[in-house]
Amino acid sequence: MRILIANDDGYLAPGLAALVAAMQGLGEIDVIAPEANASGTSNALTLNRPLSVHRAANGFRYVNGTPSDSVHVALTGLLPQRPDLVLSGINNGANMGDDTLYSGTVAAAMEGFLFGIPAIAFSQVEKGWGELAAAAAVARAVVEDVLALPVGDRPWLLNVNIPNRADALALPRRVTRLGRRHASEPVVCQTSPRGETIYWIGPAGDVREAGEGTDFHATANGCVSITPLQVDLTHHAALPRWRAALAVAATP
Numbered sequence: 483m484r485i486l487i488a489n490d491d492g493y494l495a496p497g498l499a500a501l502v503a504a505m506q507g508l509g510e511i512d513v514i515a516p517e518a519n520a521s522g523t524s525n526a527l528t529l530n531r532p533l534s535v536h537r538a539a540n541g542f543r544y545v546n547g548t549p550s551d552s553v554h555v556a557l558t559g560l561l562p563q564r565p566d567l568v569l570s571g572i573n574n575g576a577n578m579g580d581d582t583l584y585s586g587t588v589a590a591a592m593e594g595f596l597f598g599i600p601a602i603a604f605s606q607v608e609k610g611w612g613e614l615a616a617a618a619a620v621a622r623a624v625v626e627d628v629l630a631l632p633v634g635d636r637p638w639l640l641n642v643n644i645p646n647r648a649d650a651l652a653l654p655r656r657v658t659r660l661g662r663r664h665a666s667e668p669v670v671c672q673t674s675p676r677g678e679t680i681y682w683i684g685p686a687g688d689v690r691e692a693g694e695g696t697d698f699h700a701t702a703n704g705c706v707s708i709t710p711l712q713v714d715l716t717h718h719a720a721l722p723r724w725r726a727a728l729a730v731a732a733t734p
Contacts (some may be wrong), residue, residue: 483509486565486594488552489614490573490586492519496611501604502542504618508625512561513542514552516586520573522683523548525589534558536596549590557597568594569625571604572617576643578605578697579661581686582711588641592713596640602628602639608646609700616650619676620706643697643707655706661696690697 488496493515502513514535533555537543543560545552553568570590577585591617592603602688604621606614624642644650667684674680692698697707 483567484563484565485509485511485567485569486553486556486561486599487511487513487515487569488549488556489515489571489592490520490523490549492516493538493542495519495574496573496614497604497606497617498542499540500614500618501569501572501621504622505560505625507544508622508629509566512556512565514556514560515542515544515655516549517544517546518550522584523550523589525550525556525592527551539588546602549586553590553593557594557599560625565594565599567625567629568599568601569604569621570601571642572614572621572644573603573605574606574611576605576607576701577603577641577655578607578613578643578701578707580663580708582641582660588711590642592639593712595637595711598637600637600639602642604642604644606644607732610646612646613648613650616648617644618713620644620653624655624706624708631708637638639711639713640707641697641707641711643709645704645706647704650706653704653706655708657698658697658707658709659695659699660709660711661692661698728731 489503495590498515505511526548533545533547535543535545539632570587573587577588582588585700588603590602594601669684670682672680700707
């Protein structure tokens with residue numbers, strides 16, 4: 483068993499160290515993560531400059547790029563063998579609902595999935611690394627449970643969000659769907675020391691859809707949320723309508 487572990491908070495993040503420690507004994511572990519915090523970079527790959535890989539004192543490798551860069555480089559040339567599992571996290575804060583589209587944590591796991599490797603992204607619901615050891619124990623239990631299941635030969639991608647609680651390991655686990663957020667808050671405008679107007683991306687919007695069955699509902703009610711994800715963005719139900727509409731429009 484070979485496990486590749488990455489994250490988006492950087493190679494020095496406590497969540498990464500906790501996840502690596504929790505996976506000890508399951509197999510050979512390789513760690514490669516961004517040099518600096520790369521939260522919110524989604525699936526970005528660095529194409530406008532070369533990437534450098536270094537090994538830190540703790541043995542982890544780090545890349546001067548994005549979470550997706552880290553996994554991509556590992557899978558396409560850095561590692562001598564293909565891993566059996568890709569893990570990402572533990573993230574400092576939730577990745578639920580619309581957050582998954584922007585999340586570097588989810589993107590690192592998704593990069594493994596795109597290469598045909600089963601992958602799991604782990605996040606804590608609240609920021610601050612509170613009860614991180616308990617979250618790491620949950621991650622270990624989820625990995626053990628999933629590896630024991632007959633999930634077939636096709637790769638899969640799971641997004642796990644863990645409440646920051648000392649009893650997280652004892653919490654029920656719910657298989658959920660993604661909820662939805664309202665649009666993001668407005669940008670924050672400031673003036674730089676040179677008199678230029680600068681903009682900070684505003685906070686994420688409030689939760690809009692958090693009904694029963696969603697990741698938001700599960701974590702708000704003291705459960706660990708496990709959401710199976712897919713990459714296909716095709717609106718399959720709309721295909722017949724668009725085919726008919728565009729065929730008519732193209733008729734002279």
